[in-house]
Amino acid sequence: xxxxxxxxxxxxxxxxxxxxxxxxxxxxxxxxxxxxxxxxxxxxxxxxxxxxxxxxxxxxxxxxxxxxxxxxxxxxxxxxxxxxxxxxxxxxxxxxxxxxxxxxxxxxxxxxxxxxxxxxxxxxxxxxxxxxxxxxxxxxxxxxxxxxxxxxxxxxxxxxxxxxxxxxxxxxxxxxxxxxxxxxxxxxxxxxxxxxxxxxxxxxxxxxxxxxxxxxxxxxxxxxxxxxxxxxxxxxxxxxxxxxxxxxxxxxxx
Amino acid sequence: xxxxxxxxxxxxxxxxxxxxxxxxxxxxxxxxxxxxxxxxxxxxxxxxxxxxxxxxxxxxxxxxxxxxxxxxxxxxxxxxxxxxxxxxxxxxxxxxxxxxxxxxxxxxxxxxxxxxxxxxxxxxxxxxxxxxxxxxxxxxxxxxxxxxxxxxxxxxxxxxxxxxxxxxxxxxxxxxxxxxxxxxxxxxxxxxxxxxxxxxxxxxxxxxxxxxxxxxxxxxx
Numbered sequence: 086x087x088x089x090x091x092x093x094x095x096x097x098x099x100x101x102x103x104x105x106x107x108x109x110x111x112x113x114x115x116x117x118x119x120x121x122x123x124x125x126x127x128x129x130x131x132x133x134x135x136x137x138x139x140x141x142x143x144x145x146x147x148x149x150x151x152x153x154x155x156x157x158x159x160x161x162x163x164x165x166x167x168x169x170x171x172x173x174x175x176x177x178x179x180x181x182x183x184x185x186x187x188x189x190x191x192x193x194x195x196x197x198x199x200x201x202x203x204x205x206x207x208x209x210x211x212x213x214x215x216x217x218x219x220x221x222x223x224x225x226x227x228x229x230x231x232x233x234x235x236x237x238x239x240x241x242x243x244x245x246x247x248x249x250x251x252x253x254x255x256x257x258x259x260x261x262x263x264x265x266x267x268x269x270x271x272x273x274x275x276x277x278x279x280x281x282x283x284x285x286x287x288x289x290x291x292x293x294x295x296x297x298x299x300x301x302x303x304x305x306x307x308x309x310x311x312x313x314x315x316x317x318x319x320x321x322x323x324x325x326x327x328x329x330x331x332x333x334x335x336x337x338x339x
Numbered sequence: 340x341x342x343x344x345x346x347x348x349x350x351x352x353x354x355x356x357x358x359x360x361x362x363x364x365x366x367x368x369x370x371x372x373x374x375x376x377x378x379x380x381x382x383x384x385x386x387x388x389x390x391x392x393x394x395x396x397x398x399x400x401x402x403x404x405x406x407x408x409x410x411x412x413x414x415x416x417x418x419x420x421x422x423x424x425x426x427x428x429x430x431x432x433x434x435x436x437x438x439x440x441x442x443x444x445x446x447x448x449x450x451x452x453x454x455x456x457x458x459x460x461x462x463x464x465x466x467x468x469x470x471x472x473x474x475x476x477x478x479x480x481x482x483x484x485x486x487x488x489x490x491x492x493x494x495x496x497x498x499x500x501x502x503x504x505x506x507x508x509x510x511x512x513x514x515x516x517x518x519x520x521x522x523x524x525x526x527x528x529x530x531x532x533x534x535x536x537x538x539x540x541x542x543x544x545x546x547x548x549x550x551x552x553x554x555x556x557x558x559x560x
Contacts, residue, residue, distance in 0.1 A: 193484050295409055326546025334411045336343075 091257060092117035092286050093138060098152035100133050100142060107133045109310040110152065117255075120278060120287040122301035122318065126338065128312035130310040131290045133257050136290060139175035141169050175202070176249035180261040182241030184233030184248070189216075189225050192233040192244055196252040211251050220277050241268025246277065250285075257281070259289040264297065275300050294334055298322045304332060306330045343408050347417060350400055354421050354428075357393045358472035359413045359465035361428045362465050362476040363392065364435035369461035372442035372524065373454050380446070382440035391433035411543075420545040424475070427534040431468065434527040436532075441527075442467060443519045451507065451517045452551075456500040460528040463493050472528055473543060477547035483539035493532035 093115035095332050100108040106278045108130040115121050115138075123131040125263040133142060143150045145271070159329060161171055173196070176250055184192050188332045202208055212229075216222040221243040225236070233244050242262060249257050263271040278287055291297050297304050297318065306329070314321065314330040325331045332338050364383050371380035375518050401422040404410060467486045474482040504518040540552045 175496050294411065298411070323415060328534050335414050 090117045091115065092157065093288075094153075094155040094158070094327055095134075096138070096153040097156065098134075098150065098154050100130070100137055100148060100150050102133075104148040106311055108137070111307075111312045112304070113305060113312055113315055115256075115288060116285065116303065117286045118282060118284070119302040120282050120289060120296035120300055121303045121305065121306045123288065123290045123307060124292070124297050124333075125307035125313075126333065127292075129307040131305075131307045132260055134307070135288060135290045136177075138202065138256070138258055139172045139177060140166075141177065142174075143168065148280065173252045174254055175256040176252055176254035177258045177260070178242070178245050178249055178262050180264050182238055182245055182265070184236070184241050184244050186232065186234055188230045189233050189236070189244060190229040192205050193247050193251045196248065212247075215247040215251040219243045220273070220280070221247055237264065237270070239266050239273055242266060242270070242274060246274075246281075251279075254285060256286040256288065258290075259287065261291055262289065264292060271296070296321075302304065306333060307331070342444075343404075343414075345490045346404060347414065348420070350397070350404070350421055353393065353397050353400070354425060355472055355476055357390065357397065357425060357428050358459055358468060358475075358506075359389050360386070360388055361431045361435070362391065362468045364432050365438075365461060365465050367459060368435040368438035368442060370426070371439055372445065375450070377443045377446045377448045379464075380442040381452075384436050387432055387436045390429060394425045394429035396424055416545045416548060420541045424471075424538045425542050427537045428468075430495040431534050432529045434531045436442070436519070437527050438524050440483070441524050445520055447519065448517055451514060451521065456496050456503070457528065460493055460496045460500070460525060460532075463489055464498070464528050464531045464535060467493075467532055467539070469540040471535050474539070479480070483542040484547075486539035487536050490532050490536045493529055497525050497529040 091114045093113075094109050095113040095115070095330045098108065098111045098113075099106060111134060123135060125131045137150060137154060137157075138161075142150070148303045150162055154162055156171070156175070160166075185195060187195075190212060193215050195210050197208060197211050202211065213222060213226075216225060221240060224240060225231075225244075228235075233241065236244060242265075246257070263274050266274065275296065280290070281287065289297075289301065304316065304318045305312055306321065306325075306327070308329055314325060314327040316326075320326075321330065322334060325334065327337075351480045364386065367379055368383045371377065371383065375394070401418050404418050405415075467489050471486045474480060474486070503524050504522055508515045508518045537552070541548075544550050544552075
């Protein structure tokens with residue numbers, strides 16, 4: 086018997102930017118320790134929905150939400166939510182690698198230090214663990230004091246993943262994490278995501294349909310703010326039920 | 340996308356062409372038998388390499404499309420269906436060759452009795468191939484389900500044919516060599532109908548995304 090455990094339950098959830106409804110009444114369950122991909126054309130609301138999962142949209146002044154977004158059964162948009170703690174538990178990695186302009190070590194140490202971890206040996210251990218998990222340790226162990234910005238694009242992205250992992254998150258949100266990377270670095274990150282999935286729930290927004298097909302367990306297709314179809318990735322790519330999904334993934338859209 | 344659509348159209352046409360050639364091979368092999376026309380039988384045998392070449396060409400094209408176009412959804416199902424059904428079609432071509440070979444052997448001997456069951460079976464088998472390929476080109480309809488049903492008629496005729504020949508053999512053991520060749524031919528036609536059934540099942544997969552092979556068809560329209 087396979088256990089299906091949901092970590093996020095998105096219920097009749099909408100996101101507005103001013104008067105514009107960017108995400109419309111989405112119902113979606115994200116399962117823990119799975120990779121869920123969100124695909125759809127530009128402007129369909131997929132990144133907006135992704136960013137709502139750790140309330141990154143709060144940073145956009147005019148944004149507001151309606152409906153429920155439950156994380157472990159608790160609405161994260163409740164006024165009592167500790168947003169900083171939420172973002173520790175639900176990390177994020179962006180399209181463009183964005184290490185801090187500091188050393189490799191400090192990049193990864195930043196979160197734990199803010200959390201109050203001061204002891205050198207404890208930090209060292211957290212940082213090594215995070216870099217090992219991000220499959221970067223071997224490449225940077227001799228240059229922990231060099232600038233994070235001196236790494237290659239793929240390494241920088243893995244550094245950002247390590248930075249996120251150092252916070253011991255339960256979920257990591259990825260917004261097109263490989264679109265700025267070459268195919269080898271991309272394959273490296275994809276393998277890494279599949280490895281991380283054992284301990285972390287992953288939600289990934291991608292324009293690369295083959296990437297969604299390669300790595301995800303579930304795929305959601307969004308269009309014009311609506312969730313058009315959601316299902317296990319195999320069904321979506323072999324036999325989608327919705328005509329729009331079919332047209333989009335076969336490249337006959339519009 | 341327009342290029343890919345043209346490529347898929349071309350693929351469909353090639354499969355259809357292969358189907359026509361196979362249908363022709365079945366028709367001519369049985370005609371060669373019934374009309375005792377060994378030169379027509381030889382022609383069927385000679386033409387088989389064209390079927391084989393087309394089969395290989397379609398397979399190569401499917402692999403190319405998978406590699407270069409990375410098809411998904413209905414495109415993927417179309418291409419995988421094309422790959423599988425060409426194998427069935429090619430095997431049918433081989434069966435037609437077998438029929439032609441037996442025809443040549445039988446045509447050298449006096450006729451045991453007029454052919455009744457075998458032409459009926461051949462007509463059914465050809466219609467199965469034709470309808471399965473129509474469904475491949477025109478898409479989802481009742482046709483593939485009808486093809487699958489028709490397989491039972493062919494099976495019944497195979498049994499009937501065998502029983503009749505068996506009584507001939509029992510009456511006069513000297514007829515056994517000729518009668519056995521006739522049962523072979525019926526068996527070849529029965530196999531052809533089985534391959535046509537496989538094709539129809541794949542067409543249903545292509546349309547609905549559901550494998551119905553080795554299951555009871557429960558949702559026939």
